[in-house]
Amino acid sequence: MGFWKTWFSTSESTAASRTGAFEEMSADVMGNSSPSSDRIVFSTEREIDLYELEELCDAVGWSRRPLRKVKKAIEHSFLVATMWQVRGNQRRLIGFARATSDHAFNATIWDVVVHPDFQGKGLGKALMKYVLKKLRSEEISNVTLFADPHVVDFYRTMGFMADPEGIKGMFWYPH
Amino acid sequence: MGFWKTWFSTSESTAASRTGAFEEMSADVMGNSSPSSDRIVFSTEREIDLYELEELCDAVGWSRRPLRKVKKAIEHSFLVATMWQVRGNQRRLIGFARATSDHAFNATIWDVVVHPDFQGKGLGKALMKYVLKKLRSEEISNVTLFADPHVVDFYRTMGFMADPEGIKGMFWYPH
Ligand SMILES: CC(C)(COP(=O)(O)OP(=O)(O)OC[C@H]1O[C@@H](n2cnc3c(N)ncnc32)[C@H](O)[C@@H]1OP(=O)(O)O)[C@@H](O)C(=O)NCCC(=O)NCCS
Ligand SMILES: CC(C)(COP(=O)(O)OP(=O)(O)OC[C@H]1O[C@@H](n2cnc3c(N)ncnc32)[C@H](O)[C@@H]1OP(=O)(O)O)[C@@H](O)C(=O)NCCC(=O)NCCS
Numbered sequence: 001m002g003f004w005k006t007w008f009s010t011s012e013s014t015a016a017s018r019t020g021a022f023e024e025m026s027a028d029v030m031g032n033s034s035p036s037s038d039r040i041v042f043s044t045e046r047e048i049d050l051y052e053l054e055e056l057c058d059a060v061g062w063s064r065r066p067l068r069k070v071k072k073a074i075e076h077s078f079l080v081a082t083m084w085q086v087r088g089n090q091r092r093l094i095g096f097a098r099a100t101s102d103h104a105f106n107a108t109i110w111d112v113v114v115h116p117d118f119q120g121k122g123l124g125k126a127l128m129k130y131v132l133k134k135l136r137s138e139e140i141s142n143v144t145l146f147a148d149p150h151v152v153d154f155y156r157t158m159g160f161m162a163d164p165e166g167i168k169g170m171f172w173y174p175h
Numbered sequence: 176m177g178f179w180k181t182w183f184s185t186s187e188s189t190a191a192s193r194t195g196a197f198e199e200m201s202a203d204v205m206g207n208s209s210p211s212s213d214r215i216v217f218s219t220e221r222e223i224d225l226y227e228l229e230e231l232c233d234a235v236g237w238s239r240r241p242l243r244k245v246k247k248a249i250e251h252s253f254l255v256a257t258m259w260q261v262r263g264n265q266r267r268l269i270g271f272a273r274a275t276s277d278h279a280f281n282a283t284i285w286d287v288v289v290h291p292d293f294q295g296k297g298l299g300k301a302l303m304k305y306v307l308k309k310l311r312s313e314e315i316s317n318v319t320l321f322a323d324p325h326v327v328d329f330y331r332t333m334g335f336m337a338d339p340e341g342i343k344g345m346f347w348y349p350h
Contacts, residue, residue, distance in 0.1 A: 065280070069279040069280065070279070072277070072278055072279040073277040073278065073279035073280055075278075076253075076276070076277045076278040076279065077277050078251075098277075100275045100276060100277050100281070100283065101251070101275060102247070102248035102251045102252050102273075102275050102285070103247055103248065103250075103251040104244040104245070104247040104248035104251065105240070105244065105248055105285075106275070106283075106285065108275065108281075108283050108319075110277070110280075110281060132347065136349050141348065141349060142346065142348065143346070143347040143348075144283075144321060144344065144345065144346055144347075145344075145345050146319060146342050146343070146344055146345070147342065147343045147345050148340075148341070148342055149340070149341035149342070149343070152343050152345070155345050158347070159347055159350070160345040160346065160347045161345060161346050161347070162343040162344070162345050163343065163344060164346050165323075165324070166323070166324035167321050167322065167323060167324070167344060167346070168321070168322045168324070168327050168337040168338065168344060169319065169320075169321055169337070169338060169342060169343060169344020169345075170319065170320050170321070170322050170327070170330050170335040170336060170337050170344075171317065171318070171319055171335060171336050171339050171342070172307065172318040172319075172333070172334055172335045172336070173316065173317065173318075174311050174316060175334070
């Protein structure tokens with residue numbers, strides 16, 4: 001919260017360039033349906049209110065996870081991307097994604113989510129583009145993810161390929 | 176190299192418990208074909224001779240990667256597992272695997288390799304068991320990997336499942 005206070009108590013553009021973490025997306029993504037006073041903002045800042053994140057994940061029906069572990073996962077992710085609706089001096093967390101990586105060859109994207117109120121407007125795609133831009137800027141050449149069946153086509157529209165050359169995503173659970 | 180010198184210049188058991196990184200595997204894995212003087216040793220020590228690792232990867236026909244990036248990837252992997260043949264006071268790198276992780280929920284295993292001279296003896300399985308034991312001890316509950324078509328069955332023998340509940344491994348390459 002301290003971070004947001006700082007951000008809003010100073011000129012936005014100054015704060016954004018100081019932290020280097022905030023970026024505004026082009027206005028056309030929201031289409032004409034969105035009030036012109038709304039802005040959608042992306043960030044790689046990791047100071048996230050874990051309860052706000054939990055609320056977002058609850059909204060899409062994900063099962064709850066211990067906040068202690070969520071905190072640890074965020075700390076040890078290579079990239080954490082958040083998407084915010086900014087209206088006046090209010091902000092609301094409306095999207096999230098993160099990636100693990102070896103910082104050299106590969107990154108794996110996890111926990112991609114857009115709040116139901118904001119789905120189907122191109123924002124999921126915009127969030128993923130933001131993530132891919134960040135990963136590409138770090139020279140990561142192999143970006144992977146594990147897609148639930150109902151979102152395989154969502155990722156396909158962004159250029160992800162399922163099982164390229166027969167490569168299989170595999171899972172192991174402790175027993 | 177300094178690490179190995181230390182290891183061999185002191186009593187093995189002392190050094191092993193001091194570093195905490197070395198573990199000997201049970202003798203039965205090599206079967207009866209192996210000379211009784213040989214030992215197979217596992218380690219999570221990251222001080223690896225990158226040229227020796229390159230030689231191992233060359234031996235299975237993997238394309239070369241810049242050593243600078245390999246070094247960075249090893250540094251930023253959550254787990255690095257190596258397998259060594261120890262004969263008298265000689266040691267040889269015969270297996271390698273590493274995993275990225277968020278240190279909380281998931282880990283993804285990359286670059287699993289056993290030297291061709293040592294394949295088909297159960298050592299790949301032993302190396303993977305070692306990796307899984309280490310990941311489980313860190314409370315990682317979701318272990319994933321991307322398997323080339325010819326090794327899907329190798330991972331299946333270890334309990335990995337391909338596309339469970341229709342989850343698809345997907346890839347994106349920069350363009
Ligand atoms: C998946 C999710 C992130 C998509 O976000 P979104 O903002 O609704 O997606 P967009 O509006 O940006 O859609 C982008 C494109 O994907 C398509 N698309 C969106 N959701 C889709 C879905 N579930 N299945 C197939 N296609 C989908 C859109 O039609 C659009 O295609 P177009 O570019 O050809 O017009 C969002 O629906 C969500 O959070 N779902 C719940 C959580 C979840 O399942 N996450 C993925 C876990 S692996
Ligand atoms: C894949 C690899 C690590 C396996 O190591 P290995 O020491 O030969 O394997 P093991 O002897 O421990 O075999 C364990 C089990 O898997 C089976 N197996 C081994 N290699 C296999 C393969 N390529 N395809 C199918 N099954 C295989 C064995 O038959 C054995 O089965 P069992 O337990 O029922 O007897 C090794 O062959 C290798 O390094 N290959 C080249 C690199 C590579 O392709 N890595 C994987 C990249 S995704």
